[in-house]
Amino acid sequence: MRIPAVLPAETLVLADRPSWALISIAVAAIAVLLLMIIKLRIHAFFALIIISVLTALAAGIGIGDVMTVVVAGFSTTVGTVALLVGFGAVLGRLVEVSGGAQVLADAMLRRFGEKRAPLALAVASLFYAFPIFLDAGFIVMLPIIYTVARRLDGSFMLYVLPSIGSFLMMHALTPPHPGPTAAATVMGADIGMVIVVALLVGLPAWYLAGYRLALIIARRYPDMPVPNLLGEADLDEDTPRPGFWTIIFVLLLPLVLIFFNTLFSTLEATGAVGEDNILFQLSRLIGNTPVALLIATLTAMYLLYMRPRRGRGKIGSALEDLVDHALAPVCSIILITGAGGAFGRVLTETGIGGTIASGLDAVGLPVILAGFLVAIAFRVAQGSATVAATTAGSIMAPAVMELGVSGIGLAAVVVAIAAGSITFSHVNDSGFWLIGKFCGFDTLTTLKTWTVVGTAIGFLSFALAWVVYAVAA
DSSP states (O other): OOOOSSOOGGGSOBOOOOHHHHHHHHHHHHHHHHIIIIISOOOHHHHHHHHHHHHHHHHTBOGGGHHHHHHHHHHHHHHHHHHHHHHHHHHHHHHHHTTHHHHHHHHHHHHHOGGGHHHHHHHHHHHHHTTSOHHHHHHHHHHHHHHHHHHHTOOHHHHHHHHHHHHHHHHHHSTTSHHHHHHHHHHTOOHHHHHHHHHHHHHHHIIIIIIIHHHHHHTTOTTOOOOOTTOOOOOOTTSOOOOHHHHHHHHHHHHHHHHHHHHHHHHHHTTSSOTTOHHHHHHHHHTSHHHHHHHHHHHHIIIIIIGGGTTSSOHHHHHHHHHHHHHTTHHHHHHHHHHHHHHHHHHHHTTHHHHHHHHHHHHTOOHHHHHHHHHHHHHHHHOOHHHHHHHHHHHHHHHHHHHTOOHHHHHHHHHHHHHHTTTTOOTTOHHHHHHHHHHTOOHHHHIIIIIHHHHHHHHHHHHHHHHHHHHHO
8 A cells, every 4th residue: 555655634534623632632642652661561663553543543533544644654754764774784784794893993992092982983973974864874883883882891871872962963953964954945045054054053062962961971871781783793703804994985985975966966956967967867866875875785795795705605695694684683673663653643643743833933932942942842743853844944934034034044043943853852753762772772761861962962052053143143
């Protein structure tokens, strides 16, 4: 059955519920969901689907439409995430079992020293997160984080949380990531100016909230073990390790392909190249994130696994086993992530986020504050940072046009909206489950770490963006 990405409103049977009732239903649904997962220990996949169905019924979605909405949210999320997670997990496993993660870990520790290993990982994550989405980039970085944590025999939290802060800041604030890009587009802001303001605001916010605060939180978990989600590396001492620059090439390849797509998309949008330009068409294929990861994974299979083992027996069957072992653990994560998307879709279809946002817009707040709060409302209501930033940008676009906000000031408003879109992540956010499960966190730990760091980055980024807005005004 093919489910449309957006369900036309007229296809749904939706009972009329007052605003207070919708908000009460959403709050109750989240509370019951947390109770089921944390206290009753019901598997997150089952709990999310059950609550999605019950919330849809309580909010007034017709009985015949409930599963249409749930399946639409599930399939859209899985369709986006499964390829990224699948290719990313195999690429990460190849980097680990080839000894490549060990090579990179050794190089970073020589350069930064053991005491600054969390900073080294966080800085590396900043660069890797710039052009690639959070979920795919983080999964590829995980084996390196695993290796450093095992090598130094410290708490896993000390090494992974600063890296999470880096990915959160870059994903939330900087184009070409979809949230800030979409918000800038609908508001008519210059993408280049948004990038400048995002980095001006985001780097201090990352250092204070994504790195320093992350270290403080991490010290509360001194004994967290390194998860065994991707399996032990099981290195073959007789097989030569890949060179440092070979590993760098494999890891940078998807970034280069994605940049290739970004460059030609920008040229096409400005009219510098036509839509029928062969390089533009090629960039749309190989620069698409799943395809870029597929190409990088196939390259890694040859450079990191097949070439060093040439002439040593049946490489194909061993590689097949490796891929199976890499994919098996992530199936549960993909299902949980899809279920989180289903819950978010149910909350979106009920109009809860729009109800809250309309109220904020009517209060007459300063445009930058109103945009930030509207983005928070959509983030809390439906989970997706991209949807929150895009929708808040659409709502605030008429206001900034009426006020004549432009240039640096408009870029600051876009960044403030993007900052609001990563705050208060919770159980309806697919990223909440993806990162939490890959890190081996339980639900409460994910709330105390991922959610706190993301919210801190969001509020600090907003405060700094407001300063830029005030100076530019």
